[in-house]
Amino acid sequence: MTSRNSDGRTPKGATEGAATEAGEGGAQGHDYSSTLFLPQTDFPMRAGLPQREPELLARWERIDLYGQQRRAGAGKPRFVLHDGPPYANGNIHIGHALNKILKDVVVRSQGALGHDSNYVPGWDCHGLPIEWKIEEQYRAKGKNKDEVPVVEFRQECRAFAQGWIDIQRAEFKRLGVEGDWSHPYVTMSYDAEAQIAREIIKFAENGLLYRGSKPVMWSVVERTALAEAEVEYHDHQSTTIFVKFPVTGYRERVVASGGLQAPDQADDIHLFPSYEGASVVIWTTTPWTIPGNRAIAFSKDVTYAVYEVTEAAADNWAKVGEHFILADKLAADVFKAARVTAFERRREVDPTHLVCAHPLSGTEGVGGYYDFPVPVVPGDFVTDDTGTGFVHIAPGHGADDFNLYIAEKLGEVPHTVGPDGRYYEHVPLFAGARVMDDKGKDGDANDAVIKALLAADRLIARGRLKHQYPHSWRSKAPIIFRNTPQWFIAMDKDIAATDGSSTEGDTLRARALGGIAGVQWVPAAGRNRINGMIENRPDWVVSRQRAWGVPIAVFVRDKGDGTVEILKDERVNARIAAAFASEGADAWYQEGAAQRFLGTDYSANEWHKVDDILDVWFDSGSTHAFTLEVREDLKADRAFSGGPDRVMYLEGSDQHRGWFHSSLLESCGTRGRPPYDVVLTHGFVLDEQGRKMSKSVGNVVAPQEVIKSSGADILRLWVCASDYSDDLRIGPEILKTTVETYRKLRNTLRWLLGSLHHYREAERIALAEMPALERMVLHRLAELDKTVREAYAAFDFKRVHAALSAFMTTELSAFYFDVRKDALYCDPISSVTRRACLTVLDEVFNRLVVWLAPILPFTAEETWLARFPSEAGSVHLIAFPDTPAKWRDETLADEWRKIRQVRRVVLGALEVERAAKRIGSSLEAAPVIHVSDPKLFAAVSAVDLAEVCITSDAHLMPDEGPADAFRLDDVPGVAVVPARAQGHKCARSWKISPLVGTDPDYPDVTPRDAMALRELAHARRAAE
Incomplete structure (x- = not known):
């Protein structure tokens, strides 16, 4: 591993494996490479994510990471992200990747914030697209769907959906999404179908379900009614x-004149x-x-x-x-x-x-x-x-x-x-x-x-x-609009209680509007959007004239006036639910099913079962009933608008009229409140020019291809660097920028690992003993701790990414690491500065890797294990570390802001000298720095400016400086006059100093380096 300072110099022997460079020694030409504390790590610079990520996925499976997380979260407040079920009928696309990555970042970050944060994936399995595929297969074989028994047809639909669930599950896991993949929920499971039937029966019992003849959106191609959520405009x-x-x-x-009159009676x-x-x-x-x-x-x-x-x-x-x-x-x-x-x-x-x-x-x-x-x-x-x-x-x-x-x-x-x-x-x-x-x-x-x-x-x-x-x-x-008998859920009818009574104004619309106000909407504009939709929506058309779905499991008889009466009998309903739970909804379509469910109390000649299936949005809108309320690992003590636990729904912005909408209506109609406490929406993915992706245009970005070439962490970094509240853009140039950002972050982590190879807990330095620069870095960690926690809690991942990326590349790599490389590599073992720096690097590492883990789970895990190898350990079991309040020091931070401004002027002056070839390395310089502002002068007087500016020497003067001195317009009162350093070049640190040669035992190094060599020699003898 080669380490370079900001001036481009490579320390003597600065290669992994140590003593390989002789370089320009002093008079005696000694090779001091093995005496330097250079970074040492096996953590590769080239990530190789496409190969490394599957290995980490296998490891997480092997150590049961999900199970460990559940056990670690036991007893903590719950944060449940309820999965909006994707449709099981094809490979995942970039929109799926965006959605699942956001969900995973939420779940991981909420866990690190101290919650029992659980994620159970789900799938939507019923509906027309799957029917359509089976019908296509029939047509290819010359078969007629109408000649196939409905149960046989439904079983083929079930098998088709299961096949795509298995494919999508593997694709979602490859994104690094952690969850209970072994026990997902699916809307076609028998228990789910039974509960969906119970839910529609509840609407029959509370009086909101009715059959009416109204104009509905009708698909001639698909021969079924459609809801607004199933329609798009072209x-x-x-x-x-x-x-x-x-x-x-x-x-x-x-x-x-008053009164009702016909025209021929008018005066x-x-x-x-x-x-x-x-x-x-x-x-x-x-x-x-x-x-x-x-x-x-x-x-x-x-x-x-x-x-x-x-x-x-x-x-x-x-x-x-x-x-x-x-x-x-x-x-x-x-x-x-x-x-x-x-x-x-x-x-x-x-x-x-x-x-x-x-x-x-x-x-x-x-x-x-x-x-x-x-x-x-x-x-x-x-x-x-x-x-x-x-x-x-x-x-x-x-x-x-x-x-x-x-x-x-x-x-x-x-x-x-x-x-x-x-x-x-x-x-x-x-x-x-x-x-x-x-x-x-x-x-x-x-x-x-x-x-x-x-x-x-x-x-x-x-x-x-x-x-x-x-x-x-x-x-x-x-589509067309046509008048047809359908089943509806009323929006404005008073909801009947179990005893048949009702409260005036207690309608589904009123409940939904009231519930919206108690939900946290991210972004906040989502509240107005769904509020307007609920205010203006018509009654919910819940019937579909298809075969693959959960039937509207009620019995009716004609009343003779064009309307029907719904049978309301708890025993009949219980038989229906029990049969669905053990046999699936196919039981409804078996021969003799009507009389089986009606029992001996009713006649199938009088009471007829409804064979229309439910709108699939009713299926997905009911998922809370067979997941959140049933699974012990998902039950939340919400005490709506005040409970300790929270439930989040997270989907694309189109779901204000889809899943968010149907879930709100279903839950409010049967439970009186929304099923969620937080709703987060994201935009759609467009190409780099802002166009919709299309195979015909050739601008589709497939997540599988990005993972194959660059790795899933690159996709995740793109997601978290983007403003998901709006439409996102992706393409070759954007991904190229993302890869470059990742490379910088990885190099920072690699240098941290290499430098911490020399860290020993016994050499740890207390805050009070640390130099000002180290205390300033700890202050920044304390600031970042607040920023990161608040941003993750607010689901503002772009802010997390921006804060961490700027800190790692600008404040650490381009400043702190550069300044401290000399002390880390060359200072004596006993050096307080070196020990303080290593102590700070340990604190930086322990926070950065854990903060990054929700965004870059593979890279964070690889980094963590490179330092803390463990058979069953994982960074994803670590909560965000507590940060001592005493690290905050605003006065110190203000002083260092001033120092860094002066440093900018010095570096600018040196760059001019380097461009004119008057110097090569910044260590050849000893600038004269003129500071006229007394407060600024006091601030920079407290530090070693040569060390901060990475020069061999520096001279500070409390005046305006000569007119031809180098200045920056935005840093008034600072002027720099470049000058060359005097003395000889140290063969170990490459600093130029008149003190080189003053130690007779080490005539080619500075006294500092001579002390380091003595201590190192002593330590090696003691170890023999």
């Missing part, structure tokens, strides 16, 4: 149309002006929803008027003389789209209580299907930002449409489109036409509707619009 090009709805009259309204004709021949114009991006239209919405905050077309081409769809009712702000845009070249505003319109005809009303051969009134009603979601100022209401195809239609009590919501995206057979003109095909491509429905509107002379313009549109995050295909 650019999509839609066909747009402007459609005429002829005005036919008014609905009843309250007139000015004041101005209340009911005639709009005969005028049409309300709507604009839509979904032409296929026109057959489902039942109303039109307007805004009370928008000004409307009747406009007449006065000039247009003969073949135009909008014809001269036609009258259109439009929002004033949008009229010009509408006429431009309709290729109307001239128009006039006739008069203002109040659309309240207008009634129109459906645009397909009067169509021949459809039996009057579309001959119904279309009322115009106010809607608070209508604006005049785009379109016409009117919104066509298809209550079967949109949440806003449905809610307004129901609130206005306008009638029964129609069903027009089936699960395969085809119009039902009862829809005239369009039966069998498809909105979307099985691959997510546009079908023929839009064209069919447009053709019918043209034939009815109800279209005035069409176009194309590129906009953000919801897509299934699994199939990546666009």
Whole structure:
């Protein structure tokens, strides 16, 4: 191991293995290399992490590190990081690596802070992506899923998920993530499926679970309902149309004189002006929803008027003389789209209580299907930002449409489109036409509707619009909104207690909003984000029309009014849960299952089991129920907002609408409070240019490749050096910088290990005996101890990394180590300075390695074992060491800040001399340092400036210095005049001194070095 000072000099014989360099000796040419206390260590400079890390993983397995940690944490306050389950269907990607590394840093640091910090990994196993893979395998073999018994199909899904769990487990462990990998939780385990069933039954019992017919997001490709958390938004090009709805009259309204009157009873004709021949114009991006239209919405905050077309081409769809009712702000845009070249505003319109005809009303051969009134009603979601100022209401195809239609009590919501995206057979003109095909491509429905509107002379313009549109995050295909019977959990219904009573206002929404306020959100903005989502979310659609999942394990019977009654019987529910616990949820689908669970008290002819499966977000939202509340190693005494233990959930920021969201609702609905105390969110990983990673672009960074080339600790260092609260970037250049940072940190650790080879506990020096420089370093350790603890406690890993990296590279390697190398290598054995330095290095080592362990677990372990080899020991069993308060010395620290400023000026002056080739090594210099500030002069007078500046001598003068002296603008009152050192070069330390040769026994060294040689010779004789 070669050690160099900041001036580039290599001490005599400064190579590992000692006496190999003769170098430039004194007059007698002696080789003093074996007399120097040079660093000695087997800790390699080249890390070789890809090879070394698997060896350490095997060692941790061998010594049962996880078990040792659990035993060491026994009786301490618990900090439980509950794993948000990744989906078991593919190799891990860089986002997985970010997530798992952050979790591991949290768990390790919380353990080192004095908690029983446990981590149990988990997996999400049910759901469509796995079904899809099995169906693909079936199609490749020419098999039909519908012809395979459902239990057999489910077992194939289970086997598929288990295979990926095993693969992902190995990949996660390779990241250095410590946890109970032998006993993870999985949502498809029998005990988990039984508890998930119990959880949905609780919602049935407290009255929040109900079946209703509402428009839901529907995937035609996947043939199932979707929740908001399963949808992502992408650019999509839609066909747009402007459609005429002829005005036919008014609905009843309250007139000015009071009372409910029809138009023909009104005294004041101005209340009911005639709009005969005028049409309300709507604009839509979904032409296929026109057959489902039942109303039109307007805004009370928008000004409307009747406009007449006065000039247009003969073949135009909008014809001269036609009258259109439009929002004033949008009229010009509408006429431009309709290729109307001239128009006039006739008069203002109040659309309240207008009634129109459906645009397909009067169509021949459809039996009057579309001959119904279309009322115009106010809607608070209508604006005049785009379109016409009117919104066509298809209550079967949109949440806003449905809610307004129901609130206005306008009638029964129609069903027009089936699960395969085809119009039902009862829809005239369009039966069998498809909105979307099985691959997510546009079908023929839009064209069919447009053709019918043209034939009815109800279209005035069409176009194309590129906009953000919801897509299934699994199939990546666009979704539609369709009215279909589904199972919901109510957000605003009073929750029933076990005795059937309820408290007004005690709703799921109210409980969730109240619970959010008691949670620590990291970063804090997460609270506002999820709060807004809960405030505005609709009822939770929990049913899915698939096979691989936990069924909504309830029985129902028809009430005859379109609704169903849910069977609430503890004995039936107990039989269901017991069967699931012993056989899994497959028991629900076995032949004769219904009567088996109903027993002898109920008939399967009257009570029917629900075969819809649960939304997988309900599965993962229930994980707290079969992990945190069941496993003894995870149970926490939370006493919410005040208990000694804490539970953290940590995932990506998209989980505010996913796992954080579903877990909050599930727990609040069944337990009255959130399942977590702390929620930490991180951003997504982008490439170096800030672009989303894509195989087609070629910018994907695979964690497996980074580990193979550089090691997992490099990935971990990148994570902890980044601001995880925002999106992170990674790529070749960023990783190159990370590797360089790691190299500097490793070299600091290596030098510490090498120097501490000479440390003996018996030579330890007390604080009071230490030189000022050592006391200053201990002060910095005390400052760092506070910084590191606070930052880890606040999950601010970037701050930990920044503080430790700056300390190790700038304060230790570039300053303290440089200054003290001469004393460490050359001072006599008895030297107080040398012993004090070794004492401080011991304290530095014991803290740095433990502080770094959560971030760099492999490197910290390798470093720790290099100094403290042990069969079963580990740095990961060491808590952050206590740091004595007496080390803090602000006055001393302030003095050293001044000294280092003066040192900067000296080093700057020497660099000029070196560049001009007037000196080579800084030891050839003896600068004259002029300090005019009395306080600054006093500070630097207290230290050996030659030692601090690594020169052979230095002269301090209390004045301004000559005008041509070297100065730095930001260090006023300091000037340096370079000068060469006088005397001879010491053959051992290379210092230049007039005292070289004054000791007759050692004529080629300084008296200091002569004393060191005598003491060393004496020690060697005593050891013989």
